[in-house]
Amino acid sequence: MEQTNYNKLPIRSNIQVDKRKTKLCRHFRKGGDQICHYGSKCIFIHPEDGELYQNLIADTEEYHQQKTMINEKIGKLYQKRKVSSNFKKKQEYAKTINETIRQWNEDYPKAPNYYDLHGMTEQGAIDYVLDIVKWMRVKNVKTSRLETGKAFDISADLQELSQTPVCVVCSGVKSILDIPKTVEYLETHSVNCVVYGEGNVLPSFFTRKSGSKAQFQTESLEEVVELLKTSKTLGLPHGTVLACPIPEKYAADGDLIQQAIDQAVREAIEQNIASQQVTPFILARVNELTQGASMKTNIALLENNASIAGRLAAKLCDRRPIAISKMNRNQSSMVSKPKVVSIGAAIVDFEAITNEDVKDDGGSYNGRVVQRMGGVARNHAEALGRLGCESIFVSAIGDDQNGQFFRQNSEKTDITRVQMITNRPTCTYLAVNVKGNVKYGIVTSEPLLSTLTPKLIEANSDVLECSDFILLDSNLPVPLMAKTLEIAKKHEKQVWLEPTDIDKVKKVFSTGLVDAVTATSPNANEFLEWAKLCNVKVDTSIVNSADSVLELIEKEKRRLLLNTSLFVVTLANKGSAVVHRNKLGQLEFQALPPPLQMDKVVSVSGAGDSFNSGVIAGLTHNKSVVESLQLGQECARLTLQTTLAVSEAITPQLLK
Known part of the structure; x- marks a missing residue:
């Protein structure tokens, strides 16, 4: 049948x-x-x-x-x-x-x-x-399915590397092993393989080159430090292999030693030497065949690896001094601030707020109009600065009155990377807030944003490469977003994408680099568009509850989550649906309640940005994902109770 x-x-x-x-x-x-x-x-x-x-x-x-x-x-x-x-x-x-x-x-x-x-x-x-x-x-039975594959032996140390966050500084994979399969196993189990030297070719212990490549090659220990710090921040359970080729002056002995290894392996087989006696036999026999040359080379390898490991450890332990206030001039602190770069629009917001029943009748309603700084990336930059991060903002403003207003209200943020564009107005946004909900908004951002090109990112690549986290605003032009994601992917930086609205979700997919996004926070409508772009059919009623969203994500996790480690769907007064990876790399699903009861909400503007910033600040301060989500909830709650885009009550004290 x-x-x-x-x-x-x-x-x-x-x-x-x-x-x-x-x-x-x-x-x-x-x-x-x-x-x-x-x-x-x-x-x-x-x-x-x-x-x-x-x-x-x-x-x-x-x-x-x-x-x-x-x-x-x-x-x-x-x-x-x-x-x-x-x-x-x-x-x-x-x-x-x-x-x-x-x-x-x-x-x-x-x-x-x-x-x-x-x-x-x-x-x-x-x-x-x-x-x-x-x-x-x-x-x-007419049909059966068979799943096949080629098996291979797995060494215990490879298994340990796949589940222990340790950095192993070594001279590569021993040539007596199956190098391609060893590399394949490490890659499959998310173990970082990094070649420290010229060319992306893994060394094979006594020789500088094997026939296999690593995932990553660098001549900068700073890049290795960033990789290790990012892995630690995200709580990833996997190890890192830093493969250091044998120094050039000892490379001439490589071929001679390899010939001796081949002969020693043949002799071990012929003499039925097995189990834990194999490696000692081969090393001793190779030393005999090379008349001690392998021992000298082995010592040189050890010294080289120890030197690199020592320099790496020193850089990992390095702490840059923070600015010393007048009150603490005699108490210099050596605690570094995590560096977060926010890229996006700087917008001057105007919000019309009323609690009356507004109708489409051309009438006038009692309320108030407030002016404040806004813009998705700018809001994040301010909140992150308030939370004790070194917050760097990359953006552009016009040489006008609103641009001056921006400069006067950016004391918590490093705005030295913000360009001033002449003959273009600073971006503005008008929101209509009825009973705590923004009914619609009108934005004038295109004249300025259209002037932004990938050159802005190239000019600031130095700060991106040494950042702990990058916040990317989807209001930006696609080429600029693509350049940012390209740099982030190359240097393995964590990127939080804020979609901003339903029409802009597709921008990140247009870059072809959506896999560089490691965290994102779409709202209900943006999530539906995200699912559509991931070729997942969704009933729009799914966003009526956090549990329904979580059930869908669990079912379609491979298509919806892509390469993200943290996925937050905000559902306004229905709370949020959160999916994140724990320290073991396993997915965890959590429904968060609304940060504040709707009858206590003053304005929702900036609340989502404050939430994201709280989570990012928590992660970069080495807090767990759960603790970071709690911090995000508190930041959102504070902002919901003010007309400001970021509550002034958000301070580093919230991290304690």
């Missing part, structure tokens, strides 16, 4: 509805209470749905955790099989490997009639496929 199409199975519920069961009930996902309060009325999938439940359970976090464990187990079995010199023992290990994978397919089926052959030995896979074919004939 044909394989069942489970999306067309009738629902378990006794309630007659048109929906089909395609989602797992959230109560039975990881972290759920395992008790659905709707019982048989629930239209989502429960364990009692049998095969339908098994079809979906394979995509849960539990499945992926178990898959990781089974891969590690198989890797260890392959390692034992490789070093064993006993033929019978090798066969036993192979049998255990194949039986383990068969059992895995029975216990954790990815889908009905779906078989994962990854890790099996060649003969084991052949036997398994023959058994599957026999079973299909008996059961009259």
Whole structure:
């Protein structure tokens, strides 16, 4: 019979509805209470749905955790099989490997009639496929799916690097190993491989070049420091390999030593030397064959690596002095401020505020009009400055009265990188606020923003390259955004994208560098547009609750999240839906309540920018994601209670 199409199975519920069961009930996902309060009325999938439940359970976090464990187990079995010199023992290990994978397919089926052959030995896979074919004939099953791949031995130190945030300074991969596969494993498990030297070619211990490339090459230890700091800030659990080629003056001995290594490996095989005796034997034999040359080279490698590691450690521990106020002139502080660069428009805001029932009748309504500084990036820059960051603003203003107003109201921000454009007006924005909600706004930004080119970013590339975080405003022209993302991607900088409105979401996709964005915060409408651009079909009612948004993101995480580590969907008075990666690299889903009750809101302008800034400030001050989100909520709450775009109550004290 044909394989069942489970999306067309009738629902378990006794309630007659048109929906089909395609989602797992959230109560039975990881972290759920395992008790659905709707019982048989629930239209989502429960364990009692049998095969339908098994079809979906394979995509849960539990499945992926178990898959990781089974891969590690198989890797260890392959390692034992490789070093064993006993033929019978090798066969036993192979049998255990194949039986383990068969059992895995029975216990954790990815889908009905779906078989994962990854890790099996060649003969084991052949036997398994023959058994599957026999079973299909008996059961009259016409279609089965096989997932195949080539297995390879995994060293314990590689596994450790994939789960421990440590920097290993070394001379590359030993030539006695399978270098391409070693590099592939490290890349697959998010371990940074960096070549410190000329050319992106990994060294192979005694020789300066192997046939493999790393993900990254640099001649600057400062770039390595930024990479390590960013990884730490984001709580990434993976290690970094800094491969340092053998010094040039010792490279001439490389070929001689490599020949000796090849001979020593052959002798080890011939003499049945196995397990932990292999490496000591090879090193000793190579020293004999080279008449001590390998020992001298080995010592030179050690000294070179130690020197680089020492300089790297010194730069990691470096602290730049902050500005000393008059009151603290005798108490110099060596605590550095995290550096955040905000790029976008500087706008002078005018907001008309009323609590009356406004109608489209041409009438006049009682209220007030306030003037303040605004602009998405400028708001972030001010809030970040208030939160103890070294806040640098890259933008442009006109040589006019509004430009002067901007300069007079930027005491918390470094505005030395803001260009003044003649014959162009400073950007302005008029918002109409009715009972705490901005009904619409009118902006005059195009005349000035259209003059901004990638040259502005190139002129400020130095500050971008040494930043801890970059905030990017989508109001900017696409070429300028593309240049910013290009630099950020090259130097592996964290980028928070603020979409600003539904029509500007597509800009970042137009750059072709959306994968350089590591955090973003769309509102409800912007999220719907984001999903559309990611080719995810969404019912607009999904944004009526944070839980619905989270369920969609969990289902479509690979397409929606792209390369982001933090994804925040703000839903006004419905709160926010937050997805972030924890220290283990696993996704966590969280619904946040609104920062403030709507009846206490004075103005929503700038609240989202204050929230983002609080999160960024928390992350760059080495707080956890949860703590940073709490800080963001508090910053938003304070701004919601004022007509200012950024509340003056936001101070570094909030970080304590």
